[in-house]
Amino acid sequence: MLRYILRRLVILLLSLFIAAVVLFVLLRLLPGDPANALVGVGATPEQIAAAQAQLGSDQPLGVQFLSYLGDLARFDLGNSFVSRSSVLDEISRRLSVTLPLTLAAFVLALVIAIPLGILAAVKADRWYGLLLSVVSQVGIAVPVFWLGILLVYEFSLNLRLLPSGGFPLRGYADPGRAIESMVLPVLTIAIVMSASLMRYVRAATLEVLGSDFLRTARALGESHTGALMRHGLRNAAVPVVSVLGIELSTTFLGAVVVEQVFSLPGMGSMLLLGIQQRDYPNIQGVLIVSTLLVLLTGFLADILQRVLDPRLRKEAR
Amino acid sequence: MSAESTELPRRRRRGNATFWLGLILVGGIVLAGIVSFFWTPYALSDMAGGRLEAPSAAHWAGTDRLGRDLFTQLMIGARIALIVGCGAVAIGAVIGVATGILAAFATRFLDDALAAFFDILIAFPTLLIAMLVVAAREEASLGTAILALGIGLSPIVGRITRILTKQVLGQDYITAARVSGTSWGAIVYWHILPNIVPFLGVNLALQFGLAVMAEASLSYLGLGAPPPNASWGRMLQEAQGTVYTAPWGAVLPGLALFALVIGINLLADGLRDRFDPARRDG
Numbered sequence: 172m173l174r175y176i177l178r179r180l181v182i183l184l185l186s187l188f189i190a191a192v193v194l195f196v197l198l199r200l201l202p203g204d205p206a207n208a209l210v211g212v213g214a215t216p217e218q219i220a221a222a223q224a225q226l227g228s229d230q231p232l233g234v235q236f237l238s239y240l241g242d243l244a245r246f247d248l249g250n251s252f253v254s255r256s257s258v259l260d261e262i263s264r265r266l267s268v269t270l271p272l273t274l275a276a277f278v279l280a281l282v283i284a285i286p287l288g289i290l291a292a293v294k295a296d297r298w299y300g301l302l303l304s305v306v307s308q309v310g311i312a313v314p315v316f317w318l319g320i321l322l323v324y325e326f327s328l329n330l331r332l333l334p335s336g337g338f339p340l341r342g343y344a345d346p347g348r349a350i351e352s353m354v355l356p357v358l359t360i361a362i363v364m365s366a367s368l369m370r371y372v373r374a375a376t377l378e379v380l381g382s383d384f385l386r387t388a389r390a391l392g393e394s395h396t397g398a399l400m401r402h403g404l405r406n407a408a409v410p411v412v413s414v415l416g417i418e419l420s421t422t423f424l425g426a427v428v429v430e431q432v433f434s435l436p437g438m439g440s441m442l443l444l445g446i447q448q449r450d451y452p453n454i455q456g457v458l459i460v461s462t463l464l465v466l467l468t469g470f471l472a473d474i475l476q477r478v479l480d481p482r483l484r485k486e487a488r
Numbered sequence: 489m490s491a492e493s494t495e496l497p498r499r500r501r502r503g504n505a506t507f508w509l510g511l512i513l514v515g516g517i518v519l520a521g522i523v524s525f526f527w528t529p530y531a532l533s534d535m536a537g538g539r540l541e542a543p544s545a546a547h548w549a550g551t552d553r554l555g556r557d558l559f560t561q562l563m564i565g566a567r568i569a570l571i572v573g574c575g576a577v578a579i580g581a582v583i584g585v586a587t588g589i590l591a592a593f594a595t596r597f598l599d600d601a602l603a604a605f606f607d608i609l610i611a612f613p614t615l616l617i618a619m620l621v622v623a624a625r626e627e628a629s630l631g632t633a634i635l636a637l638g639i640g641l642s643p644i645v646g647r648i649t650r651i652l653t654k655q656v657l658g659q660d661y662i663t664a665a666r667v668s669g670t671s672w673g674a675i676v677y678w679h680i681l682p683n684i685v686p687f688l689g690v691n692l693a694l695q696f697g698l699a700v701m702a703e704a705s706l707s708y709l710g711l712g713a714p715p716p717n718a719s720w721g722r723m724l725q726e727a728q729g730t731v732y733t734a735p736w737g738a739v740l741p742g743l744a745l746f747a748l749v750i751g752i753n754l755l756a757d758g759l760r761d762r763f764d765p766a767r768r769d770g
Binding site for chain 1: 605607608704724728732742745
């Protein structure tokens with residue numbers, strides 16, 4: 172197990188390094204020197220040269236790359252071109268919106284998908300079992316931002332129950348309004364996400380229902396529900412956990428779009444604003460932190476899978 | 489045995505039903521997209537209608553806040569969705585199949601490296617990369633969106649191609665072909681490609697759905713094709729502000745997007761049932 176974690180850790184670090192290289196190349200491929208974006212239109216050549224010296228973009232590429240890696244290793248993401256404030260501070264402020272949104276939506280999606288997915292498998296021959304699997308099939312084709320707009324239409328504009336967007340200026344110091352403004356975004360992501368999770372849960376449960384060990388447990392006198400609870404769920408959990416990491420990452424990326432629907436000040440709007448303002452340090456910071464989170468999630472999901480399924484641990488060698 | 493003989497025909501019929509439903513949905517949208525090249529009810533920039541009119545005989549899907557015909561925009565949107573889907577899948581398939589086959593043929597080290605590379609790229613947030621690539625250009629265009637999405641899809645295609653190719657390479661008839669002096673190029677052309685195409689095709693159909701959805705997201709965020717083009721995503725973005733007075737403007741483009749993606753998925757399911765010999769013969 173320890174060996175597996177170490178190996179997986181090496182892959183994680185290697186992935187991060189490759190991600191950093193890809194980002195460096197992509198950002199340097201952008202037309203124009205970032206120095207031009209820093210000083211703005213109509214700057215004199217002297218001002219541009221000064222900005223280049225300040226950013227280090229007059230250095231050879233190799234030197235730039237090394238100092239970029241050095242900065243990353245020290246978690247120094249630089250300062251925004253526009254606001255001049257620390258990118259890392261801005262990101263942590265933005266994450267305080269995006270992370271709760273992602274996690275709450277993910278947990279809610281699990282709460283919806285696990286019981287309904289199991290029900291859809293166990294009662295596959297009943298009309299509601301069939302209905303559930305049709306709903307989950309249909310659900311994966313629903314564009315998440317469309318669902319958001321429709322929910323705003325119904326719950327904010329028609330019923331006037333919840334705000335249609337925005338986030339209180341004082342943030343969580345105003346807990347009532349902060350939570351209110353999170354309800355619809357969380358629902359939006361959770362509904363779409365639970366549809367695809369339900370399909371995995373249903374498929375995994377069906378697999379277990381047809382397995383020999385469940386039949387043996389029944390033959391040994393356990394009740395159907397008892398056998399499913401005791402032996403079935405743990406086995407069904409393994410393939411589901413393997414996709415959880417990917418699903419959580421998808422949730423996070425879905426949040427980037429959904430934030431735009433509800434004008435939430437999260438990572439997504441930071442990236443979009445950065446792109447509009449050509450604020451390179453902000454763009455780079457958001458992409459690095461997002462990639463880090465996605466890769467970390469995959470890493471943790473892999474480890475969790477090993478913990479759940481001892482068979483995988485043996486095969487690993 | 490008797491359970492199987494009652495089970496199989498039913499599943500086969502259901503497979504056919506999903507295939508036909510998918511074909512109707514996708515076919516309708518493809519037709520709308522093709523017709524839009526020759527004819528639309530109004531010109532795209534024709535602001536003759538009243539503002540935010542409800543659907544009527546004159547404007548089948550109503551009008552937007554500038555008085556432009558929404559049905560016209562939906563038809564152009566179908567064209568754009570199909571172009572993006574086909575373009576992105578074509579780019580993803582060319583890069584993915586080439587690197588996937590290369591990895592399957594390569595020596596152990598290169599194979600491991602490519603396989604790890606695919607995994608890392610798949611973990612990379614495609615939409616974010618697409619946003620960056622689009623942002624890299626001075627002005628967002630359809631071409632950059634297609635390129636970015638195609639590149640984003642390629643590692644997924646590459647990984648599947650590598651696995652499928654390895655399965656084929658392990659067969660005895662490949663050894664027989666090599667012994668009889670067939671070149672690797674001929675083996676790829678005559679044995680590998682025909683064997684992996686059915687399965688790969690189903691997967692590419694699913695990638696098509698992903699690409700269409702991603703383009704709509706990009707357009708919704710304002711990073712898609714610029715204004716004269718009417719992407720469904722941008723229609724949704726524009727309709728969001730007037731959703732209370734003109735809900736159909738926000739409902740219809742989303743419905744079109746939904747129909748195309750679900751149609752493609754149904755079609756892929758139906759095709760898999762037809763092409764997968766294990767399923768076909770039971």
